Amino acid sequence: MSKELVNAIAEMKEQEALELAKEMVDGGSDPMEIMGAARDAMGIVGERYEEGTYFLPELILSGVMLNQIAEMVKPKLAEAVEVERHGKVVVGTVEGDIHDIGKDIVVFMLDVNGFDVLDLGIDVPPQKFVEAIKDFEPQVVGLSGFLTLAFDSMKDTVDAIKKAGLRDKVRIMIGGGQISDEIRKHAGADAYGADAMAGVSLAKEWIGVK
Amino acid sequence: MGKEWGELSADEKQEALFQRWLAPKDPEGNDLKFQSPEAEKGYKERITRIKDAIQLKKRPDRVPVMPLPSMFPAYYSGMTVEEVMYDYDKCYAAWKKFVLDFDPDGHMGCAAPGPGKFYEILDYKLYAWPGHGVAPEHPYQCLEGEYMKADEYDALIQDPSAFFSNVYLPRVFGALEPFQMLPMLPGILEMYGVAFNFIPYGLPPVQGALNSLMEAGGEALKWVGAVGGFDGEMATLGYPNILAGFTKAPFDAIADTLRGTKGAMLDLYRQPDKLLEAMEAITPLMIKLGVGAAMMNGKPIIFIPLHKGADGFLSDEQFKTFYWPTLRKVMMGLIEAGCIPFPAAEGGYNDRLEVIKDLPKGKTLWMFDQTDMANAKKILGDTVCMLGNVPLDLLSVGTPAQVKDYVKELTGTAGKGGGFILSNGAFFDDIKAENLKAMMEAGREYGAYS
Incomplete structure (x- = not known):
């Protein structure tokens, strides 16, 4: 059945x-x-x-x-279902931006591909990403954004992660409607994904999932 | 004497709307006085350039160049979005500076920020705006939700206008919530019982809502008093506002602000027939919305922001079943009335090009964002005028030289033989002004047809 x-x-x-x-x-x-x-x-x-x-x-x-x-x-259920996970990813829409359709697709795809995903939601201030990296200890951070303001918010978030001394602990990927490799350079992220599948591939590659 | 409006063909109506646009009036109904003969010449040349690009009958003198901003004029003038939403004179000044500094072939007016105080008075729930959910320097953004519930399709289908006034309006404006108590109007057909319909107006909550409504009306009037002269002044300086009004694709009307994305996507599986029926039911309203604005403002272009039909949102089959048929009906209804539908296809539309080709030649203007413009030109070049698609990432973090290279390539492919207007791909906020200047310069340089 x-x-x-x-x-x-x-x-x-x-x-x-x-x-x-x-x-x-x-x-x-x-x-x-x-x-x-x-x-x-x-x-x-x-x-x-x-x-x-x-x-x-x-x-x-x-x-x-x-x-x-x-x-x-x-x-x-006697206890929560523990599914074996490949690794941890923190995802959120950056500060000032409240769009969630794209981010939700990425969260969905990471989840069904076996990652433990912490979704910080929308309009996430840089400091909240920093806290999440400390507490949740992800290997990968995904920054989402739809509006042009997200370009700078992504940069601010990467800078805050650097300032907290956590930059070498995580790989950072970015994505969203107008995001490109130019924006990746601007923000100082490690990679950009054109769609949710690219995000999954990046996470797999970085975490070492076959 | 000419024919009555109703006797004109669609082509004649379109021509008549262009002629009205070319011969603007002042608020008293007299011929608009231009500030100089050059301004008058410029005004007419700009409209003619746009008209030629759209109609695909003859090549314009050059590619029209028209940046279409969201809140950029505020940032460019060193103001926050909050300032331009609450200080109407500042809004006017910022948008005027934008037009004068960038010297575009057309603009979209200065109504986009809207009156902040008005939204406050009515406790607007549908959007977050500066000071109300977003920071002062950030643009307003839609708060998606189920403002129409899953079991309310029949109410919408049977009487869309009553649904908007008695159900939707009280939900999206907190201060108008008591209007849920208002009667349906068929109750006023006869003397017997007619007074029952008016009882709600005597109740304190409804009276409170009516007071809010009057206060909001006053604020809207104050706002239009401050910004309403913008288009007229810009016209006297030679710059036409290209938009007569807006309407929406029926699928987006439902998936954006009635059911929300999640609700509409579930309905597509759970109650597809209701969804289709509802879209058919609101199609005539969407046509009326656009045609009414065109008639009132005396020009043809009707903006249609497209959202949930882009590549990646729906399958081909879903697009063809749920999105395109009623959008096409709206566009055809507008075209029949002499209007030029101006859909803005944000995101990618690469998978949709063959479908949307099914339109009459020279009657529509399509804004493309992340669509392959060379391919779009191949497929749609004989049918529609394309507008776009300088990418926002390039305008934000690129260099003027990169922008110029992009524009050179774009005008060479998409602009070949006419049928193209150079613009940004999506509406922009805080980008680099020097990049926008580079876009304008390159457009004039490489867009010249010789």
Whole structure:
């Protein structure tokens, strides 16, 4: 049945997926198996996004399905599901910018590709990135931004990370609507990604995931 | 005597709107007095240049050059966005300096910052603006949310205007929340019971909202009193405002500020028929919005900012099913009324070019951002006028020499044979002024048709 669940989620059949998950929960299936199936399905969704067959609607709907299934399973779970993770990434939209569509896609894709992602949200001041690097100890930091003001906010964030003595602890990637390699140079980041897949590749490369 | 407006063909209407634009009036309805014969000549030349570029009938004398800023004029004048939103005279001064210093072929007026106090009075929920969610030096930004709920499609479909006035308006303006109590107007058909409809107006919350509404109206009037003369003065100096008004793609109307991106994308799977029906229902309103502005302002170009149909947002199939059909209907409705739709395709539109080609020749102006302009010229060059696409990263952190190189290449490909207006790819805030100057200079130099 877990195979059917994987398919239902991956094929965007929300009703079917929820019914299957409920049946499995009620029938006493191992909650870990249900969540494992959901995660496998998210992996397929990520692959299809990468191939260019799935787009924003599918990412959003599958995310919503995953959350609903997690809610169903939660009461049955003795402990939180620990999934093995490749490494840690901190992501946020830089100070002054409140756009989140692009950042959310990157978070989604990093997550389904097995990274432990801390999403700091939008309009994140440089100091908050610095604190997150200290507390969460990521190997990679992703800065997102949509407006031209983000160019300088990204630079300010990289500078603050430098000033805190943390620059050599993390690799920094940037991305967003108008971001380019020129902006990477301006900001002093290590790389820029044209899309979410590029962000995943960078994180894999830097963390050493095959 | 000429024909009545309703008897004119779409082409004749467009020509008539161009003629009205070419012969501007002052607020009293008399012919506008230009400040010099050169200004008058410049005004007409600029409009003619833009007209020729758009219509694809003959090549203009050179590529029109027209930077389209967001809040750049404020930064350029050393002001914060907060200052230009709250001090209307400063806004006027900053936008005037921008036009005079950069000498563009057209401008977009100085209404973009809008009246900050007005938003405050109405407790506007839809945007964060300086002092209200963003810093004084930053531009206002949309706060996406579900301002229309998932189960409200029928209400929108059955009576869009009532939905906007009785449901949407009280949600996006906190001070107008009591208007949720207002009646639907068909209740006023007969004397019997008509007074019931007016009871809400006697209730203190509604009366409070009405007071806010009057105060807000006063503020809007104050604002327009300060900035309303801008287009007229710029015209006397030779600079036309290119925009008559704006409208939206029905999909964006729903996905931007009604359902929000997340809501609309879920609806695309959960209730696709309702989504399609709702877009059809608001299509006539979107046409009216644009046509009404064109008639009132006496010129043809209607801006349509495009958002959620860009490359990466939707699949080809989804674009063709959910985004394009009603956008095309809106554009065709505008064209029928003599207008020139001016969609701004922010982001990439590389995957959409073959689809959007399905339009009549010489009737539309497309702003492109991260779209391959050489390829776009190949596919769309016979059909539409393109505008763009100097990238914002280049204008922000590049050098004037790099900008000039870019413009040279761009005018050589996209500008070949006409049908092109040089501009930025997306609306810009704080970029380097010397780079914008370089864009203007290079546009005039390399954009000359000899």
